[in-house]
Amino acid sequence: MDKQTMENQSAGKQIYEYMLRYGMEPGLNEQERLANLLAFCRQAKISDVMFFYNCEELNRGHYTPEELDSWLDLIARMKPVLAAEGITASINPWSTLLHTDRGRKLRPGQDFTLMVDPQGRQATAVACPACDRFLEYLAWQYRTCAEKVQPNVLWVEDDFRLHNHHPLEWGGCFCDRHMAMYSALAGKKLNREEFVAGVLAPGSVHPYRKIWLDVALQTMLQVARTIRDAVMAVSPQTRLGLMTSDPAVHCAEGRDWPAIFTAFKTEKDPFIRIHLPCYTECTSQDYGVNFARVSRQVRHLTPDWVHNYGELENFPFSRLSTSLRFSQMQLETNALLDSKGITLDIFDMMGNGVLFSEGYQDILAESKPFLDTLVGLGFDNRCQAGVQVMIDPRSAFHLHTDAVQSMNELYNHERNLLNILIPFGIASCYNSGHDLRGQVLAIAGQYLRNLSSDEIRRLFADNFVILDGEAVLTLTELGLGELAGIAGTELVPMDNGINAFEQVMDGAAYCGITQARLTLQAGAGDYVKVDYSPRAPLHAYTHAISPFGADNGPAMTLVDGHIFILPYVHYGTGILSPFRRAILLDALTRADHFCRPVWTNAPHTSVIRYDQPGRTLLALVNFSGDEWQQVTLTFPDGIPVWQCAVLYTRENPDGMPAPLSVCGNDLQIGRDLPRIQMMVLELA
Structure with a gap:
């Protein structure tokens, strides 16, 4: 452990822990591998080494006693050597069930x-x-x-599962x-x-x-x-630690998150390693969406007393699969999960050990002061504010399947509206409660099957509700279509010649374009044709139009001023349009009787809002491929009052006076936000 980290610990400051997952085979150039390990730990500021055994290419199935002994003897010999450097030793058996x-x-x-x-x-x-x-x-x-x-942490791999074998x-x-x-x-x-x-x-x-x-x-x-x-x-x-996967998949095997972690509790509270959803570099835009869909959802489902450590992996373990800058983005955004640190799976498990030429030690050292600051800020996921994405971890007990006869049919779709909210830059957070009032809710998939009729009626009466197409179908199948003014529905498959595009029909210009058109083909998903009751008070933003110009009725529609219909099912990137974003923001702007979310002015730039006692934290992440100058945040309910505004970045980890300017409900930050980087604004 480096001198600065030890001084911070001695001063009682929180530090962000780097936990290196490391494959070191007994008898294979041990002295060289150890020397490299120690040098890397010093340079990269590693706090803990998680020693693998029976890992990947060296896996033999289930170990014999003799095989296990040889690896544990090695780890036992390494433990005091690491301790002399202020580094703890943990064990990461690479397999549980296999x-x-x-x-x-x-x-x-x-x-x-x-x-x-x-x-x-x-x-x-x-x-x-x-x-x-x-x-x-x-x-x-x-x-x-x-x-x-007697390791610091004894881990249980993410093959602690019934799926994916x-x-x-x-x-x-x-x-x-x-x-x-x-x-x-x-x-x-x-x-x-x-x-x-x-x-x-x-x-x-x-x-x-x-x-x-x-x-x-x-x-x-x-x-x-x-x-x-x-x-x-x-x-x-x-202490025991559990590694996890996608929560929608765990849902299909009935996972009860509090019960599982209670079962793993020794005299110390357990750790969780939350999966960060990209082992090989993908587009940063896709990563931003899946970080919200997977990592942030797992954090929501995990009890507060479980210590969270995310997972950085770059399989197959080099810059040929994941760039340093992308890894650094994963490293830093992990802190937004209220993480105490991160596990690092960045070198192969065959016994080669550290590969200095890849340069991971440099980005780890560069980000460490910023991450120490972020963990000290104490992001509290219970205090997040924004569109409430409604989920139920027990949804597999209630959802209806198609005739496909696949276990994948038990995966829920309740988070699907994040595929729209995150690219559009609209703040969101998860909620598993049923008694909400005055909020903006995102209800997708078959979430409503988890509730009683009375609970559904209360949600619709007391909140602004955004529904996707599958949620609309579910509402009508439950016999409650009247809550959204719906008399009937019909599922229209994509690319069938019936609908080709939507056209704005409310007389307004969006993005400066009148009668704007939006595709209903090629990735926009299946479409739900909604027949509304003649008495339903509607604001039909768009209508579905055939290739021959026939009007097939309302598409994006605001019902009774507080139910917004996005009539799409299995929607992909084809749904992402500046016009849809503008229309959704217009609907949210009208929702002035509800607690509305903050949003950014830049595509694929996420804002996560934490309203904590005495202060508001706003984390901004540029998941786009563009550089943004002077990001603007729109607060439709008014900008939080502050006496002190501090901006934290990688370059200014201790914080700097935030260069802010105000225009109405817009707050402009006079600082560039480079691509795949983040900043945190503290208003107190």
């Missing part, structure tokens, strides 16, 4: 039940998490790690043991085909769905308790 077979098989004496997928295919090495013999093995493994090394289709488990459990709860002997068909039955939810989700949760809770109890028996001070 991510994937990759041709590996069970070893002699490993008589584990293997995972079976919905089609009856059996894995060759991925274990069934309900197998008693495997649970005994897992307990031995974690108990041995805790006892021999290639080459199985989706995952499992539908082995004979699990089928017996399902049968016992169903009160009859079930075969696999019958049970899967019931779980995925279209229309009203079949009772087998609840059986699947309940057993899935209890199965994984038992794995968590097995690990926790094994560690507690020998090293109760050892």
Whole structure:
């Protein structure tokens, strides 16, 4: 640990921890690898080294006692060497159940039940998490790690899941043991085909769905308790950490986030490693959307007492897959999740160790002062303000499936309006409550199936509601279409010749263009044709138009001044239009009886607002490919009053007086915001 970090710790200042995931094979040039590791840790300001074992290319399936001992002996020898530098040692077993077979098989004496997928295919090495013999093995493994090394954190990999165990289709488990459990709860002997068909039955939810989700949760809770109890028996001070994936996928296996983390709690509260949604560099625009869809949602679902560390990975581990600047953007935006630090998976796991030529040490050192400041600011995700994106982690219990017969049908679509809100620069946050008043709500997918009719009526009566097409269909299927003035609906597939574009019909000019047109083809998604009640008070911004000029009725529509219809399903980037943005902002501007969000003037520039006691924090991230000069924030409900305004950037980590100017409800920041960088404005 570097001198400045140690001084900050001694002074009681919070520091942002870098936790390096590191593959170092026993007996392979150990002295060279150790020397490089120590040098890198000093230069990059690393706080903790997470030692892999049984990792990726070196994975042999499930380790034998002799194999595990050789790795733990190495880690035990490294621990005091690191401690002399002020660096802790953690252990990251690369597999729990096993991510994937990759041709590996069970070893002699490993008589584990293997995972079976919905089609009856059996894995060759991925274990069934309900197998008693495997649970005994897992307990031995974690108990041995805790006892021999007493690591700072003992991690559980993100193969702690039922989905995504290639080459199985989706995952499992539908082995004979699990089928017996399902049968016992169903009160009859079930075969696999019958049970899967019931779980995925279209229309009203079949009772087998609840059986699947309940057993899935209890199965994984038992794995968590097995690990926790094994560690507690020998090293109760050892902290456990869980790595996670996409919350929509976890929803399909019934995950109860508070229950899972309670099961992992030792004498210390557990860690979570939140997945940052890009292992290989993608467009920064896509990253901005998926950071909101995945990472911010996991943070919302995680109990406050769980310590959050994000995940930076650049597979296959070089600048050939991810640029330094992109990695630095991931590194810094992770702090917005109220993270205490980040895990760094930036070098391969085959035993090569540190590769200085890639330059990661430089960006880590450069960002460290800024990140120390950000963690000290104390972003509180409970205090976020903006459009309330409504989600329910138990939605798989209620959503209706199509006739596709795929486990993917259990993934919810409740966050889909973020595909629009984030590119449009509109502040948003997640909400899982039901008793909201005076807010702007984004309701997508089949979220409404999670609520009672009375709860739905209250939400619609007391809030400004933005609905996407799937939510409109759900509302009408629930027999509550009248809440949005809807008499009937029809789903119109994209690119079928019926609709070609929307045209503005309200007489206004948007973006300076009268009668503006917006595509309904090529990525705009399927379209929901809505027939409104003659008595419904409508402001129809646009109408759907055929290629031949026929008017197919209202498209984007404001109903009764507080229900805004975006009639699109499975929408992609084709929906992103400056005209749609202008129309949505006009509708929000009219919502003057509700708590409206702040928004930016720049495409793909996100603002996250935190209204914390005595101050407002505004994090701005430029996810676009453009450089922005003097970003403007629009506060339709008025700019927060401040006595002191401080701007924090990578170049000014300690803060500088914010160069602000005010024009009506617009707040202009007189500072450039380069592409894939962020700044934080504090108003106090």
